Each structure stands twice: as C-alpha cells, then as structure tokens.
Amino acid sequence: MSEPLIELRNISKRFGGVRALDDVSISIRPGEIHCLAGENGSGKSTIIKVMSGIYQPDEGEIIIDGTPVTQLDPIQAVQKGVQVIYQDFSLFGNLTVAENLALNTYILEGRSRMDWRRARQMARDVLERLGVRIDIDADVETLPTSGKQIVAIARAILAEARLIVMDEPTTALTRHEVDALFDIVRDLQSHGIAVLFVSHKMREMLEISERLTVFRNGRKVAEGDMRDFDEASITHAMTGLELNDEPYLAQLSSNKAPVLQVSGLRVPDSVSDVDLTIRPGEIVGISGLIGSGRTEFARALFGMEPAASGQIVINGKDQFPRSVQQAIALGVAYVPEDRLSEGLFLTQSIERNMVVSILERLRKGLFLDHARMRNRTEEMFDAMQIAAPSADTAVGNLSGGNAQRVMLGRWLLTGAKILILNGPTVGVDVGSKAKIHRIIRDLARNEGLAVIMISDDVPELVGNCSSIHVMHEGRFVAELSGADMTEAGINDSLKSLN
Numbered sequence: 001m002s003e004p005l006i007e008l009r010n011i012s013k014r015f016g017g018v019r020a021l022d023d024v025s026i027s028i029r030p031g032e033i034h035c036l037a038g039e040n041g042s043g044k045s046t047i048i049k050v051m052s053g054i055y056q057p058d059e060g061e062i063i064i065d066g067t068p069v070t071q072l073d074p075i076q077a078v079q080k081g082v083q084v085i086y087q088d089f090s091l092f093g094n095l096t097v098a099e100n101l102a103l104n105t106y107i108l109e110g111r112s113r114m115d116w117r118r119a120r121q122m123a124r125d126v127l128e129r130l131g132v133r134i135d136i137d138a139d140v141e142t143l144p145t146s147g148k149q150i151v152a153i154a155r156a157i158l159a160e161a162r163l164i165v166m167d168e169p170t171t172a173l174t175r176h177e178v179d180a181l182f183d184i185v186r187d188l189q190s191h192g193i194a195v196l197f198v199s200h201k202m203r204e205m206l207e208i209s210e211r212l213t214v215f216r217n218g219r220k221v222a223e224g225d226m227r228d229f230d231e232a233s234i235t236h237a238m239t240g241l242e243l244n245d246e247p248y249l250a251q252l253s254s255n256k257a258p259v260l261q262v263s264g265l266r267v268p269d270s271v272s273d274v275d276l277t278i279r280p281g282e283i284v285g286i287s288g289l290i291g292s293g294r295t296e297f298a299r300a301l302f303g304m305e306p307a308a309s310g311q312i313v314i315n316g317k318d319q320f321p322r323s324v325q326q327a328i329a330l331g332v333a334y335v336p337e338d339r340l341s342e343g344l345f346l347t348q349s350i351e352r353n354m355v356v357s358i359l360e361r362l363r364k365g366l367f368l369d370h371a372r373m374r375n376r377t378e379e380m381f382d383a384m385q386i387a388a389p390s391a392d393t394a395v396g397n398l399s400g401g402n403a404q405r406v407m408l409g410r411w412l413l414t415g416a417k418i419l420i421l422n423g424p425t426v427g428v429d430v431g432s433k434a435k436i437h438r439i440i441r442d443l444a445r446n447e448g449l450a451v452i453m454i455s456d457d458v459p460e461l462v463g464n465c466s467s468i469h470v471m472h473e474g475r476f477v478a479e480l481s482g483a484d485m486t487e488a489g490i491n492d493s494l495k496s497l498n
Contacts, residue, residue, distance in 0.1 A: 003066055005030045005163055005194055006051065006082065011060035013046055020046040021057070024220045026213050028163060031192045033185060035199060035209035035226070039238055039429035040399035042215040044198055048165055051196075052084045053077035081162030087171060089152040093141030098123040100140055101155055126154045130184055144290070146177040153184060157193075164188065165196040170204055171427050174290050174456055175494060182208050200429050202231045203459065214238055239431040256280055257316055259450040260418050262301070265310035270296035272474040274310075278418070280448035283440065285461035287454075287490055288471035289497055294454045295337065297471070298420045301452075302334035303327035315417065328357060333411030335404075337423040337454075343407050346396035350388060351377040353395050354410045380409035385435055401425075401432020408439065419443070420452045425460060437464055458490050472497045 004027040013021040021043045028034050038044050049055040050062070053072040062069045064080050091100050102119035123136040132150050134143070140151060149169060156164050166185075170178045185195050185208060199205055205212065205226070212229055214222040214237040222229075222237040236242060262276040270293045278284050288294050300308035303321035312320045314330050321327035327334070336342040345353055354377050355362060362373045377391045384405040388398060395403055404424065411419065424440070425433040441464065443449040455461050461468050467481035470493045478493045480486075 002029050002031075004028060004063070005032075005065065007063040008047065008051060008057075009061050009063065011047065011050055011057045011062075013050065013055060013057050020218050021050070022218045023060075024215065024218070025060075026220070026223075028194050028196060030162065030194055031189050032194045032211060033189055033197060033209050034194065034211045034213065035197045035205045036213050036215070037199065037202075037205060037234060037238055038215035039200075039431050040401065041217075042238070043218040044215055045167075046218075047215070048084060048167065048196075048198070051077070051165070052082055078159060081160060082165070083156035083159060083161040083163070084165040084167065085149070085152045085156065085169065086167050089148045091140045091148055091151060091155075094139060096137050096139055097134055097143075097151055098136040100151055101126060101136075101158055104155060104159055122158065123154075126158055129157070130154060130187065132180075132184070145172040146180065149173075149181065150184070153188075157188075161193060163194045163196065165198065167198045168200070168427065169197070170199065170201060175458070175491065176289065178204065200427075200433070201457075202234050202430065205234065206231070216240065235430055238429070239434075241431065258313075259315055259448075260301075261311075261313040263311040263313075265297065265300060265308065265312070267293070267296045267300050267305045267308045267474075270474050271300065271308070274474070274476060276469070276476075278450045278452065280417075280450055281444050282466045283444050283451040283453055283464055285453045285455065285465035285468035286471055287456070287458065287461055287468060287494065289494065292471040292497075293474035294471050295422060296474075298334060298422050298452065298454060301327070301418075301420060302332055304334075328414055328416075331415065331417035332420070333414060333416035333418065334420045335407050335411065335422060335424065337426060344395050344403060347394055349392045350381065350386065350395060350398075350406055351391040353406050354380055354391075354413060357410055358413050376413060380413055383412075384409040384439065399429070399432065401428040401436065404428055404432070404436060405439070408436070412443070416449070418450045418452070420454070422454045424453060424455065425457065433460075440464065458487050458494075461490065462487050470494065470497075 007027040009025050010023050011021050012023055024043065024047065026047065036044055046055065050057050053074040053076055056071065062072050098119045101123045106114065120136055127134055130150065134147055134150060140148060153164065169181060173181065188195055197209055209226045212224060212226050213220060216238060256279050258277045258279050260278045262274060265274040266272055274297060286294050296305060299305045303323045303326050306322060311318065319330050321330055321332060351374065355373050362369050381391050386402050386405050388402060395406055425436055428436065440451060444451050453461065453465060462485060467479060468485055468490060469476045470478040480489050
C-alpha cells in the first residue's frame with residue numbers, strides 16, 4: 001500500500017468559542033478516490049480550507065509526502081499539488097476557455113503578455129487528455145455547469161495537481177453529466193491523481209469512491225473502505241439517526257375533484273401540448289434532462305411565462321394565471337431551483353423572508369401589524385422545524401436545508417393549495433433532506449396540498465411521489481405509477497432520451 005500523499009493529523013480549529021474541528025485526522029493516498037461526507041456544519045469545508053492552506057489549524061499537523069509542513073499557505077498548497085474546485089468554480093466568465101486555462105500558468109511564469117497560439121494549444125491538449133470537446137474560444141459564462149466544471153478540472157491538471165478536491169461537484173448536473181464526470185474522475189485516477197469527493201449524495205459516494213470519511217459536529221465519526229458501507233450506515237454516521245425511507249402512499253379518493261387540470265399547455269420554444277391532472281394530497285413528480293421544458297412548465301403555472309397558452313383549471317374554475325400575483329391569489333406557490341438568486345433575500349431576517357408574500361394581509365390601516373406578523377412567522381418557524389436562534393436571524397447565515405424550509409414556510413403562509421417544487425433538496429444535506437420530505441408528505445397527506453415535484457434526484461421522486469412524468473423536448477413522454485414507478489424504470493426512460 002502506497003504512503004499517503006497528504007495527512008492531516010489531530011487537527012482542531014476554533015472560531016471564537018465554536019470548535020469547528022475537534023481532533024480530526026484524514027489521509028489520502030496517490031490515485032485514491034476518497035469521499036468526505038457529513039451534514040452542513042459538520043466541518044467538511046473547514047478541513048478542506050486547512051488542507052488548501054486557507055486556514056491554519058490551532059492544533060495538529062499537516063504532512064505532505066511524508067514531510068511535516070508548517071504554516072501551509074494557498075500558494076504552497078498549489079505548489080505541492082493540492083487544488084480545490086469549489087461549487088462556484090472560481091472561473092473568469094468574461095474570458096474564453098483557452099484564456100482561463102492558460103492564465104494561471106502565465107502568472108506563475110511571470111509573463112505580462114498572452115501567447116495566444118500557446119494558450120490555445122494548451123487548452124486543446126488538456127481537453128483532449130480529458131476526452132471532451134469544448135469550444136476553446138467560447139466565453140466561460142456561456143457554458144453549462146458541466147462545461148464550467150470540466151474547465152476547472154482542466155485548469156487543475158495544467159497546474160500539475162496531484163490531489164483535486166471537488167466540493168459538491170454534482171449538485172447541478174443531470175445523471176448523464178454525472179456519468180461523464182465520473183469517467184473523468186476515473187481517468188484522473190489512472191494518471192495517479194487523487195480525488196477528494198465531497199458530497200451529500202450517498203448513491204454517488206458508493207458508486208465513485210474507494211474510501212469514506214464521515215464528519216459529524218466537527219468530529220470524525222466513521223472511516224473505512226467503501227465496501228464496508230451502505231446507504232443506511234452512511235446516513236446513520238452522518239446524522240446519528242435512523243431515517244425512514246418508505247415510499248409515500250397518497251390517500252386519494254375518487255370523489256375528490258382535481259385541484260389542478262392542465263390541458264394543451266404551450267410555452268413558445270419550450271413546452272408543447274402538456275396535459276396534467278392533480279387531486280388533493282397527490283405528489284406528482286416530473287423528471288427529464290436539463291432543457292426538457294420542466295422549469296418553463298412550472299413557471300407557466302405560476303404566471304411567469306406570459307406568452308403561455310392552453311387551459312388551466314384551478315379548483316374547478318377556468319383560471320389561467322397571467323402574473324405571479326394572480327397565481328398567488330389562486331392558491332399556487334412556486335419554490336424555484338436556485339433559492340439563493342431567485343428566492344431569498346439573504347441579508348434579511350427569516351421573518352422578513354417569510355412574510356414578504358403576505359404583506360397586504362398583515363396591514364392594520366396604513367401600517368403593518370407587527371404583532372400578527374411575528375405570530376404568523378413563529379408558527380411557521382416551528383412548523384418548518386427551522387434550526388436558528390430566532391426568526392431575526394439573517395437567512396444568509398442558515399444552512400441550505402434551513403433556508404429551503406424558510407422558502408416553504410413563506411409560500412405556505414399564503415394558504416397555497418398547489419405547491420410547485422423545483423429541485424426541492426438541491427444542495428441540502430441528508431438530515432435536512434429527510435425533514436423536508438417529511439414536511440411535504442405531511443402537508444399532502446394531512447392538509448390535502450397538491451404538490452408538483454421537479455427533480456433530477458430519481459430516488460427522491462420514487463420515494464415521495466404518487467406518480468412520475470418524464471419530460472422531453474417540452475412534452476410528457478412517459479408516465480410511471482404503482483409497481484412501474486422504480487428507479488430502474490425512470491433511469492431507463494432518461495437514458496433513452498440521450
């Protein structure tokens with residue numbers, strides 16, 4: 001067995017009175033694919049920043065190639081072959097692929113002028129090594145998420161990386177793109193490059209990793225060969241809980257009138273002749289590749305696609321929402337896929353984020369009824385099981401799961417009868433994910449809420465939906481329910497679309 005490329009021994013790190021890391025150790029060998037798992041706040045990000053020289057540990061030591069390293073800084077880390085690819089990729093969107101790939105090399109060489117021919121050749125060579133085709137003259141900001149990720153990996157290779165840390169690399173990728181990324185990761189391994197794969201997604205951990213380390217509350221709670229773990233044991237290590245993953249069974253009654261009926265819905269260039277019927281208490285899933293029209297369909301139901309046409313019947317009335325305000329008045333709510341840029345006011349409090357959609361209902365004459373506003377917020381704060389000191393906490397200080405529950409709470413305060421969830425647990429850890437699923441199920445089962453769940457997470461759809469539609473090129477091309485609603489069935493439908 002080869003000696004570790006990098007070892008972090010008995011690392012502790014404090015921020016004020018908070019101990020972010022408590023005597024943790026982790027080692028990574030050359031060419032190893034190692035997964036680091038844990039819920040938000042478990043210490044994953046902190047250990048990565050110690051490993052890459054951004055943070056200095058309060059206690060413990062860092063050993064690279066068998067030699068202790070004191071006062072590791074980011075430049076030294078890069079020189080020793082440690083590269084981190086964060087979720088935002090840290091690329092220059094207004095520069096081309098070739099420019100992004102050559103820039104670090106030219107800076108390290110101290111060049112003041114760009115050698116365009118060499119830059120383009122460097123880009124072609126590294127992308128050919130990865131076995132991918134990307135327009136090297138395209139501005140990076142025009143690339144899809146998967147393309148940006150490839151550019152970030154290629155940049156790390158050009159910097160002679162020996163360890164590449166990938167922080168939640170599959171959050172915004174389709175299954176097809178995940179497969180392509182995993183092919184690249186295995187190719188990196190074949191060249192002796194180690195990969196530290198940080199993820200919340202257990203299926204992906206089990207598929208790609210050889211070894212696993214699990215953090216919880218700043219401590220290492222599990223470590224070993226991936227063959228010794230399964231989903232249940234990883235979940236228990238991450239949360240300390242036994243989570244129930246029994247599928248949702250909608251208690252539907254044939255005498256209940258549909259809450260939503262969609263007929264011949266069209267959105268120019270994205271949705272064509274879509275029909276859908278949902279009854280109270282039903283959770284309907286929608287899967288499909290990116291660009292299939294899923295999001296445009298959701299936006300049309302929420303009045304955000306004014307050019308949409310067709311028929312929408314809500315609670316027995318022919319009501320086509322032509323604006324967001326009309327949709328809310330009709331009892332429709334929409335939780336967008338990107339809660340940070342489309343849904344939340346990060347610098348504002350939980351209370352302000354929750355009540356923003358019902359301010360007119362909270363007026364007392366010319367002024368807001370602050371006592372009523374606080375009462376409504378606190379009721380929803382408790383119902384959504386939000387972990388925060390108080391409703392005055394800024395949303396930007398919350399974990400992904402708690403922020404998502406603030407979004408859910410906001411729309412439930414409107415009295416919504418139809419809830420559209422676009423990527424409801426993207427970037428959410430396994431414990432919060434289970435809580436969000438439980439809340440959605442309870443609302444459907446006990447309150448009769450009709451839910452449309454759009455997701456790339458096939459197990460999420462299978463475990464929570466009454467039926468699932470597969471969308472392709474703006475149309476529903478398959479519907480699965482009952483015994484046919486399996487992960488294999490959905491994956492087969494999706495693969496046939498590639």
